[in-house]
Amino acid sequence: MTNLKVHAPTQADFDGDxxxxxxxxARMAPRWTAPDRDAARPVSPSLIHGVSVPPSSARLLDGMSEYGD
Incomplete structure (x- = not known):
């Protein structure tokens, strides 16, 4: 079944407080659902292989200012 409800977008207030x-x-919260909370289980160090970052993302992050600039 198709959901035919359409919500009018609201303007983002980038200079707000x-x-x-x-x-x-508060307006977005009713649309989000939290997953059921499971107990965190430890991960074996042999399963951790690091993080891969695409070159385009690395360049984007490299071009951003440091926190607190």
Whole structure:
């Protein structure tokens, strides 16, 4: 079955304050569901092989300023 409900997009307030951010989050929260919480299980070190980052993502991150600049 197709969901025919259409929600009008709201404008993002990039220059807003914390209250604006909290309001945005409150409007989005009903659409999100949290997964059932499972107990975290330890992972064997032999299964950890590092992280692969595509070159385009690495260049993007390299071009960003450091936190606190």
């Amino acid at each position: 914390l209250a604006s951010l909290r309001g945005d989050c």
